[in-house]
Amino acid sequence: MSDGMEKFGALIRREREGREIGLREMAKMIGVSPTYLSKVERDEFPPPAEDKVKAIAKIIDRDADDLLARAGRVSTDISDLIKRHPVQLAALLRTTKGLTADDIARLAQQARKAKDECQHRAKTSTMQMRMTP
Numbered sequence: 001m002s003d004g005m006e007k008f009g010a011l012i013r014r015e016r017e018g019r020e021i022g023l024r025e026m027a028k029m030i031g032v033s034p035t036y037l038s039k040v041e042r043d044e045f046p047p048p049a050e051d052k053v054k055a056i057a058k059i060i061d062r063d064a065d066d067l068l069a070r071a072g073r074v075s076t077d078i079s080d081l082i083k084r085h086p087v088q089l090a091a092l093l094r095t096t097k098g099l100t101a102d103d104i105a106r107l108a109q110q111a112r113k114a115k116d117e118c119q120h121r122a123k124t125s126t127m128q129m130r131m132t133p
Contacts, residue, residue: 008070013041015060030055047071 006014016026027037030052039045047053053071057064068075082089096104 005070007043008047008067008072009041009043011062011067011070012056012060015062016041019060021059026056026059029059047073050076 016023021029023038023041024034027034030037030048032048032052036045036048040047047070048056050068050073053067053073054064056062057067065075065078096107099107
């Protein structure tokens, strides 16, 4: 890949071999033929579908979103979120341009905290409404 990231096939082959998982064993675990997996690992075939990529990520103990990105894909749940709020999420993602990975991780942590606080306020408000005669 042009950005210095290891190609999908090379990464899964290296990780599989590092865990001493045979090609046939891995292929069986993810529900594909050994021939197909071999061609994916040699980058002769494109990466498999999302469910197979997620299964591979689990087997080789890698982040599924990272592996999907290397496969040139985005998780369906992320795609669905973008489709529900395209303008807002596009604006949010564009604001991260130029930020470091650590900056983005901090932003995500702040967003999780804000979400938790909103959910807590909503829950508290609902409980108070039920208690009011």
